[in-house]
Amino acid sequence: AQSVAQPEDQVKVAEGNPLTVKCTYSVSGNPYLFWYVQYPNRGLQFLLKYITGDNLVKGSYGFEAEFNKSQTSFHLKKPSALVSDSALYFCAVRDPGFQKLVFGTGTRLLVSP
């Protein structure tokens, strides 16, 4: 069965510092991996995805994520955090053999001025 783990409920960083939001996954085949962001009172917005190819994926708003097959991880990163990055971040995985997208429980990112 597919599963996703986001081990941190909350991540705090200061503005200008690099940030990492962690995600590990479990699927039976080659995974499709996604990051979504949710701002207060808004729906989920797509940030980036990994389907195949280069392990470093670049997405919206300066975010990137690195696919690591041996560690089954897909951590979200940004070199320099902004206060406006404060939001709830969800990692999701899809097994290509299934039509279901499985989400992690979310990580709240707080960026202080």
Add this chain to the structure above:
Amino acid sequence: EAQVTQNPRYLITVTGKKLTVTCSQNMNHEYMSWYRQDPGLGLRQIYYSMNVEVTDKGDVPEGYKVSRKEKRNFPLILESPSPNQTSLYFCASSYDREKTQYFGPGTRLLVL
């Protein structure tokens, strides 16, 4: 503008009173899905649809119904709502081959 719309955005109702939350997309997407979001549980899939007249259960289908009579619409029906269905609901759609799902703005439901 390409988008997924949901109505209503907010709804307060009472136990047992049937309700429908509508979802519509203008991107000609084949795949549509409903999720509920609860604190500490992330998003859980309720039902999904691969195309018109093709629907299937997700992880938490109990107490919900869906239909897909047209490609653009995928309503979520609660025949007899209960307080444990108080949640934030999201509709999503995608081209199957792209895999990226696009989400609606959400519907916050309170069942008293």
